[in-house]
Amino acid sequence: MSTKLEVKNLFKVFGPNPAKALTLLDQGKEKDEIFASTGMTVGVKDANLSIREGEIFVVMGLSGSGKSTLVRLLNRLIEPTRGEVLIDGENILNVSDEQLREVRRRKIAMVFQSFALMPHMNVLDNAAFGLELAGVELEERHQKAREALAQVGLEPHAESYPDELSGGMQQRVGLARALTNDPDILLMDEAFSALDPLIRTEMQDELVRLQSEHQRTVVFISHDLDEAMRIGDRIAIMQGGEVVQVGTPDEILHKPANEYVSSFFKGVDVANVFAAKDIARRSQVTIIKKDANEGLRTGLQLLRENDRDYGYVVEKNNHFLGVVSTDSLHEVIQKKERFENALLKDIEAIPGETPISEILGTVAQARCPLPVVGSEGKYLGAISRARLLETLDREGTE
Amino acid sequence: MTASNPWATPESTESDTANSTVDTQASDPWGGAADADAGSFMSAGNMDTDTPFSLADPFADTLIPLQDWVETFVSWVVGNFRPFFSLIKAPIDATLQAVDVAFNAVPPLMMVALLGLLAWQLSGRKVGIWTVVGMFVLGAVGAWEESMTTLSLVVTSVLFCMVIGIPTGIGMARSDRAARIMRPVLDTMQTTPAFVYLVPVVMLFGIGNVPGVVVTIIFAVPPVIRLTNLGIRQVPEDLIEAANSFGADSKQMLFKVQLPLAMPTIMAGVNQTLMLGLSMVVIASMISVGGLGLMVLRGIGRLDIGLATVGGIGIVILAIILDRMTQSLGQDARERGTRHWYQTGPVGLILKLTKKQ
Structure with a gap:
């Protein structure tokens, strides 16, 4: 840029x-x-x-x-x-x-806090004001003003006067007036x-x-x-x-x-400022899946060594597959089933761009830290309840 | 000029009263008073007896001979600038003639109808109806011609007041220095009593309708100047800023933003100017201006209470009609509940009817 x-x-x-x-x-x-x-x-x-x-x-x-x-x-x-x-x-x-x-x-066009619309002109003429000053013909400037009003969703009010509109609508006119000049x-x-x-x-x-x-x-x-x-x-x-x-x-x-x-x-309000990807941590155990049935035991071993109940399975290219638990791994090993069956069905990954405010409930109710995935399914980390609370408490600690 | 000379008859009446016996004085209480006034006025005028200056009575003698100075100055101006003042008279004369001819050429009933329709368009049906009634009364009491003369004088004066006043007001609004210079001039113009204008105007322009218009312009122009200035200065700063941010040049700023927004205030100024103009046109009858004022003046002079009343009522009716008509100019159409001016009044009616067909 x-x-x-x-x-x-x-x-x-x-x-x-x-x-x-x-x-x-x-x-x-x-x-x-x-x-x-x-x-x-x-x-x-x-x-x-x-x-x-x-x-x-x-x-x-x-x-x-x-x-x-x-x-x-x-x-x-x-x-x-x-x-x-x-x-x-x-x-x-x-x-x-x-x-x-x-x-x-x-x-360069400007939008003002006080809207600064011309009270003696209707919405259409207000939107066309910049072009009028630039000497553009009436037909053309009204056409462009209508396009700009349509962009902000105010075309039906083209004949109204500013004092007949609400504040929000007036500022849309202000925005349209700036946009008309392109x-x-x-x-x-x-x-x-x-x-x-x-x-x-x-x-x-x-x-x-x-x-x-x-x-x-x-x-x-x-x-x-x-x-x-x-x-x-x-x-x-x-x-x-x-x-x-x-x-x-x-x-x-x-x-x-x-x-x-x-x-x-x-x-x-940090919950609105941060997205899931900002607070996801890769502190959980990540199991890299290599082959169809290999890695089951090593995965279980890994979890035991780290004293964790849940593991986050990714492919070699960091593509996220799912979450396994020690229990589900046990079961699969005993039944000699495929690795895929060990993935927990009820846990869904959170898209990285989701604001925290929208995942509060999900994270609080989940039985394990929830995985967060970025674009193209890349594993970014997981959000635990503790991590969430820590983030929300940020104001107090810093 | 003798026909319209207001002094001719009053003077004879006055001398009659002065020469009359005590009996007539009793029946006419003003006679004696007028006589006494005249006496004291005369003695006040003759003050050229030389007395030694004393602190006890310092103003017994004139210390500053202002009277002489002014006389010298005015006669110098009259002697040297006559052509200049004739030049000023020319456009006023032409306009006044045109307006007067137009007003008097229209048959009275048609004029009544036209004014009624205009009032209806400008201020609504009620004012329209009262205008028709008022104008009809004016004609019925026998003051039609005089009313038309007064109307043409006022219209001409207000026209010139607007031509002079609005640009001057714009100038004042645009330059603080111009405003500083103009303000005391306007103050002086407004505080000077109406009578005081008459003398220099008579010296410079003579007597008759045209000098009457000149004196009316001088007397009536300050409000429109002041209110134009005020109206433009009151345009909200953020609108000026917005217009600037979209690249308005000074001409666009004036005609697309400042004047439209100042229009209600300017129109209030025009209304004030019109009212002052009407009162001055009446006073100006003393310098031989025709119309309703002259009727009143003659009525006073001849103690003809009937004539004075007809003139007075005529002025009041005209004043009310003109005031109502111009007051509504200050509001825009939306304040009156319609979107455009042509949606109401006779024009709106015609448009509606033609649309139906």
């Missing part, structure tokens, strides 16, 4: 004399010191990001961490004080006003934060679905970790105007850069 959007050493200072504040920043002064001595606010400090084509990149931080400022620097709704913003390698800070408008009309980059400023949790999840799924149909580069601003974990391919965490960590959800979860980052995870 190539880099679509790159941010280099980006600064934004709000105040009458930004140059002075920049000098102070270069001298290593902190944001608070600068505010105390000059009254100027450092919005974004030395941000460096490289956002790949087609990914959902989430910028996360608490209120006042500069994330909304950062996203507005990307399309110059707020003029950066210093630095570079490269879209497809072109620094948009150097372009003329006319070229900047062209970039905004063709390449932009390469979608900036979403806390787009779903104003919606209630149920609608929010629905909209997140919608976004992921749209993304699977048409890969756009999405920069998503959020203060909600669950949301970030759910939809983000990569996450940048901002604190006091600085980007403190960039990484995949897993990386950030497992190796938080500092206290601030790890403090995000307090109160996070």
